[in-house]
Amino acid sequence: METFSRSQILQDFNFQCSKLASNNNRGFKQAFRQELNDVGKDLPSRAGSLEANREKNRYHCVLPYDHCRVRLSVQNQNPNSDYINANFVPGGGSERDFICTQGPISNTLADFWRMVWEQNVSIIIMLTALREKNTVMCEKYWSLEEGTVYHGLFQITTVTRKQGPDYFVTTINLRQRDLPDDRIITHYYYPFWPDQSVANPFSLCEFTEHVRQHLEALPRLGPAVVHCSAGIGRSGTFVTLLWLMQLSMRGIPPDIKGAVRDLRLHRISMVQTLVSLHLTSLKYTAIRIF
DSSP: OOOOOHHHHHHHHHHHHHHHHHHHHHHHHHIIIIISTTTTTTSOOHHHHSGGGGGGOSSTTOOOOGGGEEEOOOBTTBGGGGEEEEEEEOOSSOTTSEEEEOOOOGGGHHHHHHHHHHTTOOEEEEOSOSEETTEEOSOOOSOSSSEEEEETTEEEEEEEEEEOSSOEEEEEEEEETTOSOEEEEEEEEOOOOOTTSOOOHHHHHHHHHHHHHHHHHSOOSSOEEEEOSSSSHHHHHHHHHHHHHHHHHTTOOOOHHHHHHHHHTTSTTSSOSHHHHHHHHTTHHHHHHO
């Protein structure tokens, strides 16, 4: 594959974005409302719609596609105990670079940590506040201060918590009760991105670049978990942004529409709104901080 310099990528990308944004964002609107609107919507989501699993979904209209859903181990011979509202999604390396999932609800807290354990996850990226106004966007599944909480068979201990410019980085020790093995999880918490709205593009790009460098530096035993509230809007935008950053670092011109199309074939409505697609185009600010 032919590669290009960062300056050439930036120049061409700025030209593409200017073209798409002309005439009141006509190009972005066409791509989002016509070319991407129906992508993936015909894929089956039978497991999530089963009566036994309905109460495990935060939003009943956001269900994981069957072909790439994350399957938990079966517990107590209950076939439905393998269900969690989560999908494997690509990120430029493989079809399983990330797991995009909903923010845990009260009855899926143990399942969330079971997924983290079984999939050898070492990084969790959380892109929502716990609450927005009077709405719970995500249940608190770890301790905000140093200390330990328990969910199901899992002991979750906050070891350290550091504050970045617009985010928090927590080191978590995860172990199954009564077993000697433990895991170290890095939890990134970016709470300043309102639901179905736009984060500050410079802040988001700096945060995404920080996570990208961490992912590049560590051996990847399993996928990184990315979640917001539904696990489609902010999660999809973040994964797309990080994916395109990685391509740019390799000298490969970014293709927003192609990335979003691929993600939507793995999880419903990824990059949920037009404003999120437009935000993803502001990736050029990220290129400038490399």
